[in-house]
Amino acid sequence: MTEFFQYVVVGLANGGVYATLALALVLIHRATGIVNFAQGEMGMFCTFIAWTLITHHGVPYWGAFFLTLLIAFFGGAATYKVVIQPLSRTGELTVVMATIALLIILNGLAGWIWAPDVKFLRSPSPFPPGDHFDVGGVIVNKQDLTVIVISLICVALVFLFFRFTRLGLQMRASAVGPATSRLLGIRVAMMLGIGWGMAAMLSAVSGMLAASQLELDPNFMLIVLTYAFAAAVLGGIDSPVGSVVGAFIIGIGISLLSGYASSFLGTELQLPLSLAVLMLVLVVRPAGLFGQVVVRRV
Amino acid sequence: MALLELEKVEARYGPIRALHGVSLSVEEGQAVSLLGANGAGKTTTLRSISGTVRSTGDIAFASKRIAGRAPESIARLGIAHVPEGRGVYAELTVWENVLLGGSVRRERRAIKRDAEAALAHFPRIDSRRKQQAGTLSGGEQQMLALARALVARPRLLMLDEPSLGLAPTAVQEFYRVVRHLNQEQGLTVLVVEQNARIALASTQHAYVLEVGRVAMSGPSDELSRDEGVRASYLGY
Numbered sequence: 001m002t003e004f005f006q007y008v009v010v011g012l013a014n015g016g017v018y019a020t021l022a023l024a025l026v027l028i029h030r031a032t033g034i035v036n037f038a039q040g041e042m043g044m045f046c047t048f049i050a051w052t053l054i055t056h057h058g059v060p061y062w063g064a065f066f067l068t069l070l071i072a073f074f075g076g077a078a079t080y081k082v083v084i085q086p087l088s089r090t091g092e093l094t095v096v097m098a099t100i101a102l103l104i105i106l107n108g109l110a111g112w113i114w115a116p117d118v119k120f121l122r123s124p125s126p127f128p129p130g131d132h133f134d135v136g137g138v139i140v141n142k143q144d145l146t147v148i149v150i151s152l153i154c155v156a157l158v159f160l161f162f163r164f165t166r167l168g169l170q171m172r173a174s175a176v177g178p179a180t181s182r183l184l185g186i187r188v189a190m191m192l193g194i195g196w197g198m199a200a201m202l203s204a205v206s207g208m209l210a211a212s213q214l215e216l217d218p219n220f221m222l223i224v225l226t227y228a229f230a231a232a233v234l235g236g237i238d239s240p241v242g243s244v245v246g247a248f249i250i251g252i253g254i255s256l257l258s259g260y261a262s263s264f265l266g267t268e269l270q271l272p273l274s275l276a277v278l279m280l281v282l283v284v285r286p287a288g289l290f291g292q293v294v295v296r297r298v
Numbered sequence: 299m300a301l302l303e304l305e306k307v308e309a310r311y312g313p314i315r316a317l318h319g320v321s322l323s324v325e326e327g328q329a330v331s332l333l334g335a336n337g338a339g340k341t342t343t344l345r346s347i348s349g350t351v352r353s354t355g356d357i358a359f360a361s362k363r364i365a366g367r368a369p370e371s372i373a374r375l376g377i378a379h380v381p382e383g384r385g386v387y388a389e390l391t392v393w394e395n396v397l398l399g400g401s402v403r404r405e406r407r408a409i410k411r412d413a414e415a416a417l418a419h420f421p422r423i424d425s426r427r428k429q430q431a432g433t434l435s436g437g438e439q440q441m442l443a444l445a446r447a448l449v450a451r452p453r454l455l456m457l458d459e460p461s462l463g464l465a466p467t468a469v470q471e472f473y474r475v476v477r478h479l480n481q482e483q484g485l486t487v488l489v490v491e492q493n494a495r496i497a498l499a500s501t502q503h504a505y506v507l508e509v510g511r512v513a514m515s516g517p518s519d520e521l522s523r524d525e526g527v528r529a530s531y532l533g534y
Contacts, residue, residue: 166397166406173387173398180385183348185373185402185450 002137007259008252013144014227015251016151017210021221021228022235022243023155024202029237031175031195032084034095038102040225042079042200043207044218045106046072048114050208051121051216061124065208069201076200077193084196085189110218123212124150147209154205155244158198162240171195226271227254230278235290242290250274299361301326301486302347302454307355307365309339309346316342318510319355324454324503329480329487331497331518333532334507340490341382343507344456347488348372348379360453374402378452382459382490384443388432392423395431395442399449409449416445419475437468444475455479457489461496469493473500494532498522506531 021040028036046068053064083102087095123129125146133140162168174181174191181188206228207221214220231250235242254274261273285291300323309317317339324330332340346353349369357365364372373379378399387395396417400409417424420441423434431442440460447455457476461469477500479485491497498504498518505515506527513531514521521527 169390169394169398170401173390173394173401176389177385177387179350180381180387181398181401182369183350183373183379183381183385184398184446185370186398187370 003259004256005138007255009138009140010144010259011252011255012248013141013147013213013251014255015248016148017206017213017224018228018231018251019244019247020151020154020202020209021206021224022231022247023158023240024199024206025228025232026235026237026240026243027158027195027199027202029232030240031171031192032088032095034092034099035229035237036199037096037099037225038106039099039199039203040207040221040228041103041106041110042072042076043203043205043210043224044221045110046075046200046204047121047207047211047216047221048110050204051119051211052114054121055119061122065124068204068208072200072204073197075197076203077197079200080193080196085192107218114218116217119216121208121211121216123147124208125212143212147212150205151209154202158202159240167194223271227251227274230275234278234281234288236288239288239290242288246289250278253277300324301328301360302488303356303358304343304347305356305358307343307346307353307357309342309351309353311342311351316351316510317346317353320507320510320512322505322512322515324486324488326453326486327480327484328503329476329489329501331494331501331504332488332490332507333492333494333497333504334513335531335533336492337509338507339510340507341458342510344379344381344458344488344490347456348377350379350381373450376450376453377456378447378450378454379456380443380447380458380460382462384436384439386431386434386439386442386446388430390431391428392417392431392434392442393427396427396446396449399446402450412449412451413445416448419448419478420445435468437464437472440464440468440472441475444472448479452485454486454488457487459490459492461491461493469496476500494528495522498532 021043024039025035049071050064050068053059053067054061083098084095087098123143125143127142129143131142162172170186171191171194174186174188178188206224210220210224227250228247231247232243235246254270257273258270302324304320304322306319306321307317308319320343332343334340342351345351347357349367349372353365359375359377364375396413403409423438423442431439434442460472473496476487480487489497489501498521501518504518504521506513
């Protein structure tokens, strides 16, 4: 049983990384109706910016963290304004293709700017790597705990923002009824731009948290994007709560899988196996675990 | 100078011309009906005013030219357009819907106060403010759409076929509030209706559209007394 909880704790830290990115995917899908395949690479690019600020400009970690979030916000909003909005009249498929192009461009650009050698971003945690709590035999690494706490704070802030602020309400309204919103005087294009900015910030958080556990190279977010996408779909692609729950389910699931099954399955099967489980779930519940049913009367 | 002035407004959907030069005006404090058969161009006229359909010709509101402006900036000038089908956010709660009516304004406390006041006109939805708006009946959604429009404190309220699909008692209740807003609070109203009888009874002036043109206009009570007009244009 101790072993089981050990895997769960490790899984939670991965879940936090997936949750922030999955939430970003859901935000974009609700607002723009498309999946942004470049979401992970936006986070990757931002993480390199954070690394540069810390390594080459001597900015302290948290200064770099928040500066990166600021850059991410404007980068995301600019992406909407320059790429997505002009294309949105031409149809969803075009926009999705544009995000795939963006994925490749950002990936190539990062490889070109930050030579392909492996880099490391330090953990946001004030604790040294081996530092841990011992909870009844289960080792809770303090760095993992930091990742979990930061991701939960970010997720909570996003929920509070949409639930309780006027801007959040206007953004939700713009997502569900753009035409009506314009008649009410809401600047819908601006709301969507802010949404893309916020999604980019979440991706940046996801990237910086992931980089503290992985090596930093231009491809490190691809696997995170895959799992985050799986989490979003598992939760119901339009459900923010579902995406976060889905992310933790997937994080824990992978951890258990690699813990118990790697001896006879090998680590190569981790990704395909977890995606196979996802497909099974979707066959049973096509709308995802938290797929929302909206009551309508006409 | 009238509050709203349309001068030879034309509009088209692709190759089909919907308006062939509509001219009309609405004075401050007046309630005006826009009547006519299906396809006469009533809805298109409202859409041209609120900027959701491109049009040519002159549209002036409070002495400003508004033709060609984006819907959100026209809304910010003080025109509240309750569209056909009401445009209620089914996924959001009744209270959230009403609050969103204040999107054109800044002062949060005043918006909340006005939202309370707007809901007070309709006790039936006031008691259900935490429900998803999609669970309301058609009549209740129409009331919600009107309450939401009021929170913007518009100078001009435009209603598109508010009686459509409503039970007769709901229509009466709705128009009682509209008359109250116009007569007691001086709100300027432009209402598009198929139900000519209730519209004429609730407004001072009326225009009758026929295939994209103003076929006739005059004081509402005169139009409703004129047998010929009733038979040929209003169908009752």
